[in-house]
Amino acid sequence: MDYIDRALAAVKEKNRYEPEFLQTVTEVLGSLRRVVEQHPEYEKAKLLERITEPERVISFRVPWVDDKGEYQINRGYRVQFSSSIGPYKGGLRFHPSVDRSILKFLGFEQIFKNSLTGLPIGGAKGGADFDPKGKSDDEVMRFCQSFMNELYRHIGPDCDVPAGDIGVGSREVGYLYGQYKRLTRQYCGVLTGKGTTYGGSLIRTEATGYGLVYLTHEILSHRGKSLEGKRVVISGSGNVAIYAAKKAQELGAVVVTMSDSNGYVYDKDGIDVPAVQQIKEVHRGRIKEYVAGHPSAEYHEGCKGVWSVPCDIALPCATQNEIDLESAQSLLKNGCWMVSEGANMPSTLEAVAAFQKAGILFAPSKAANAGGVAISALEMSQNSLRLSWSAEEVDQRLKEIMAHIYESMSAAAAEYGDSPEDFVTGANAAGFLKVAEAMMAQGLV
Ligand code: NDP
Ligand code: 2IT
Numbered sequence: 001m002d003y004i005d006r007a008l009a010a011v012k013e014k015n016r017y018e019p020e021f022l023q024t025v026t027e028v029l030g031s032l033r034r035v036v037e038q039h040p041e042y043e044k045a046k047l048l049e050r051i052t053e054p055e056r057v058i059s060f061r062v063p064w065v066d067d068k069g070e071y072q073i074n075r076g077y078r079v080q081f082s083s084s085i086g087p088y089k090g091g092l093r094f095h096p097s098v099d100r101s102i103l104k105f106l107g108f109e110q111i112f113k114n115s116l117t118g119l120p121i122g123g124a125k126g127g128a129d130f131d132p133k134g135k136s137d138d139e140v141m142r143f144c145q146s147f148m149n150e151l152y153r154h155i156g157p158d159c160d161v162p163a164g165d166i167g168v169g170s171r172e173v174g175y176l177y178g179q180y181k182r183l184t185r186q187y188c189g190v191l192t193g194k195g196t197t198y199g200g201s202l203i204r205t206e207a208t209g210y211g212l213v214y215l216t217h218e219i220l221s222h223r224g225k226s227l228e229g230k231r232v233v234i235s236g237s238g239n240v241a242i243y244a245a246k247k248a249q250e251l252g253a254v255v256v257t258m259s260d261s262n263g264y265v266y267d268k269d270g271i272d273v274p275a276v277q278q279i280k281e282v283h284r285g286r287i288k289e290y291v292a293g294h295p296s297a298e299y300h301e302g303c304k305g306v307w308s309v310p311c312d313i314a315l316p317c318a319t320q321n322e323i324d325l326e327s328a329q330s331l332l333k334n335g336c337w338m339v340s341e342g343a344n345m346p347s348t349l350e351a352v353a354a355f356q357k358a359g360i361l362f363a364p365s366k367a368a369n370a371g372g373v374a375i376s377a378l379e380m381s382q383n384s385l386r387l388s389w390s391a392e393e394v395d396q397r398l399k400e401i402m403a404h405i406y407e408s409m410s411a412a413a414a415e416y417g418d419s420p421e422d423f424v425t426g427a428n429a430a431g432f433l434k435v436a437e438a439m440m441a442q443g444l445v
Helices: 003-014 019-030 033-038 047-051 100-116 137-154 170-184 204-221 239-250 273-282 287-293 304-308 325-333 349-358 371-385 391-416 423-441
Strands: 056-065 071-082 088-094 123-128 160-163 231-235 254-259 263-267 297-301 313-316 338-340 361-363
Touching: 003 019, 003 033, 003 047, 019 100, 019 349, 019 423, 033 391, 033 423, 047 423, 056 100, 056 137, 071 088, 071 100, 071 137, 071 160, 088 100, 088 170, 088 371, 100 123, 100 371, 100 391, 100 423, 123 137, 123 160, 137 170, 160 371, 204 239, 204 313, 204 338, 204 361, 204 371, 204 391, 231 239, 231 304, 239 254, 239 273, 239 313, 254 287, 263 287, 263 304, 273 287, 287 297, 304 325, 325 349, 349 361, 361 423, 371 391, 391 423
Parallel strands: 088 123, 088 160, 231 254, 231 313, 313 338, 338 361
Antiparallel strands: 056 071, 071 123, 254 263, 263 297
């Protein structure tokens, strides 16, 4: 057994009940063989053992009162995974499925994603097993306030800067920020994704979806291709999905699907994105409501069916493991030749292997969805400067950051991958090397 296999076996032994975390560690470590061969010093420094162990995991009770006056108890977390290259940074997820394994997977991915942006941010993730769906604004506010009553002692603008993720958007960030300010009497950049009237950055709302499409465009244009006229299947209808759809259409693509956890809509004429925004962002409704005003559209129950719709390009933008082997095979069979991941780890290990075997273009999430956290880092910069940049300036920087990610991922794929288009290895190696160098310089911590 080499160092990678030994480290991986130890992680598996130690984290037996954390399948999502083991999935990402298996992928990342498995792609670092050539990197580790070139750096024998990493083994003596126990670098892989250290990088796979979070610096800190905080778990806490979140009690709150619902509108009926009944007491409710949820479990909150913050996984502070790595502060090697900057303060802990990463989103908060509110979803009933949230547990330690999911947050450790997300926190681990965030280390390398944040490194790839080229900006000084460490890796973290947090959240709660709270379901905002069907809750009133007042209930969400009381939950957020109670959550922050614990979280505030662990975060700060130079220590740990949370943001949004599934179930946490501008409404939740607003309530969290208000409570942090009340508890600490500090008006600072402790959260990103804030409203633009109180320190938020322009383009942060759009950044993940736009960044996903900018990276996709970058990969295509280096191969003499473009999004013009391409049929694009998108899953999800939340923050990432909506702005990915909008930007893909701006670049000439025909987006034919969007989905939620109940089902998907197929609109052969192309999805009417403002209508989806109205349903999801304004009314917090369900995607099936879309068909009411759109006779060209069909609604299908079940979210997996979206992968059976013929397309050129798939942009999974809902959640982890939404594309399993069967879905991957269905995409391939129906002509899909590119997958760019908007969600975090939307493809299972078997699905990724199928895409790689088929030789299609595959942009892994830690590169493809890094635009969101990159603009979060720019929000931190603007807060420190006590300035706000224009939308044009932030959008331009986002394009440059995604182009830089493409360059680093491609260069590392050529050096450490099985082929110059092995972007999985490229993204992992490029993200890892910067963090590893910083860890080596900082001694045994
Ligand atoms: P939202 O909460 O805005 O939207 C989530 C969407 O995904 C909804 O359409 C939701 O449907 C669907 N979804 C969530 N869970 C499931 C599930 N278990 N099965 C099927 N569909 C599901 O979240 P975001 O758009 O912010 O996040 C989407 C993905 O992008 C996540 O993987 C997130 O980690 C990732 N991401 C987000 C970033 C950001 O800046 N927001 C940055 C980088 C990555 P429903 O309403 O039915 O739950
Ligand atoms: O997965 C992610 O990168 C995010 N949810 C965004 C994190 C952030 O800090 O903006």
